[in-house]
Amino acid sequence: MRELSLNVLDIAQNSISADAPLIEIEVLENTEKKELLIGIYDNGKGMTPEQVENVKDPFFTTRTTRKVGMGIPLFKLAAEQTGGHLNIESEVGKGTRVQAVFKTDSIDFTPIGDMESTVLMLITMNTDREFIYRFGIDERIFTLSTQELKAILGDVPLSEPSVSMWIKEYLEEQTQNIRGGMLNEIT
Amino acid sequence: MKSLEELMAIRDKARASMTDREGTGEGIRIVVGMATCGIAAGARPVLNAFVEEVAKRGLKNVTVSQTGCIGMCQYEPIVEVFAPGKEKVTYVKMSPENVPEIVANHIVNGNPVVEKTVGAIVKN
Numbered sequence: 001m002r003e004l005s006l007n008v009l010d011i012a013q014n015s016i017s018a019d020a021p022l023i024e025i026e027v028l029e030n031t032e033k034k035e036l037l038i039g040i041y042d043n044g045k046g047m048t049p050e051q052v053e054n055v056k057d058p059f060f061t062t063r064t065t066r067k068v069g070m071g072i073p074l075f076k077l078a079a080e081q082t083g084g085h086l087n088i089e090s091e092v093g094k095g096t097r098v099q100a101v102f103k104t105d106s107i108d109f110t111p112i113g114d115m116e117s118t119v120l121m122l123i124t125m126n127t128d129r130e131f132i133y134r135f136g137i138d139e140r141i142f143t144l145s146t147q148e149l150k151a152i153l154g155d156v157p158l159s160e161p162s163v164s165m166w167i168k169e170y171l172e173e174q175t176q177n178i179r180g181g182m183l184n185e186i187t
Numbered sequence: 188m189k190s191l192e193e194l195m196a197i198r199d200k201a202r203a204s205m206t207d208r209e210g211t212g213e214g215i216r217i218v219v220g221m222a223t224c225g226i227a228a229g230a231r232p233v234l235n236a237f238v239e240e241v242a243k244r245g246l247k248n249v250t251v252s253q254t255g256c257i258g259m260c261q262y263e264p265i266v267e268v269f270a271p272g273k274e275k276v277t278y279v280k281m282s283p284e285n286v287p288e289i290v291a292n293h294i295v296n297g298n299p300v301v302e303k304t305v306g307a308i309v310k311n
Contacts (some may be wrong), residue, residue, distance in 0.1 A: 001227055008223075009221075009231060010226050010227075011224050013221065013255075015224070017255075022289075036219045041284055069222075069223055070223045074223065079285055082281050093271065116230070117231060117235065121234065121235070122252075125253050149194070150194055152191060152198065153194070154198065155202070156198045156201045156205065158203070160201045161238075161241075161242035162201050163197060163198070164238070165242075166189065166193065166197050169189055170189040173188060
């Protein structure tokens with residue numbers, strides 16, 4: 001994968017396949033520790049301890065177990081090659097938590113890439129699910145919740161082109177805000 | 188800054204135009220393979236390009252959606268077009284640059300872009 005945002009899109013598809021009603025994605029950077037944490041958490045059908053071990057093994061895949069494949073191994077590799085790690089916690093009937101830590105000063109750190117595009121695609125292609133997206137650098141954190149958006153939109157779907165366009169611009173603006181360190185009180 | 192008030196105005200406008208769209212019957216489905224293989228090969232910009240092109244042309248009755256692995260990972264990104272009463276058309280090795288042509292010729296005018304189909308590209 002050329003960007004970590006593509007790994008996130010891929011891993012989040014597993015949550016969709018696991019019938020999760022709520023999927024949380026967080027991308028948090030700690031500039032002091034030079035670490036990036038990426039988490040994908042869902043309340044889907046979960047996995048058994050054996051399945052959790054198996055998803056880390058790319059050569060385990062068979063066609064009958066469709067959702068296990070290269071997704072987790074690639075994400076794990078991206079984290080480990082920076083000196084970081086990947087952790088999966090899962091419980092049948094409760095959900096799955098995938099968390100990866102990256103060392104951002106490593107030469108092998110893959111850029112985050114277009115995370116806004118990943119989030120927008122997940123939101124607009126899966127309007128029957130709820131998403132919470134958190135993006136932050138140190139203490140500056142921005143959160144987007146589809147439940148909040150749906151409360152405003154009512155019967156107008158998130159996939160409506162004018163709505164998607166607004167979400168896209170909103171995500172970009174908020175992300176830029178956090179990256180640039182602009183303060184909200186200057187309005 | 189984008190505000191939630193702005194979103195309310197968009198909602199009201201969308202509601203007004205949504206009623207125009209009702210009762211148009213079965214439509215064309217554009218499906219993009221978005222498994223690990225598709226994503227790694229560049230399916231995300233292809234899907235985005237279809238969404239944008241369909242929105243730009245204001246096409247009603249056309250839906251863009253995603254699916255899992257289509258089974259020919261080496262030919263990803265793969266896009267399938269399902270039109271009512273017609274055979275499925277499968278496009279392979281897609282890039283965002285191919286999208287406007289496929290929307291114009293195939294989706295709007297009903298003529299598949301043969302050079303990009305699986306039949307033209309995959310030779311034994």
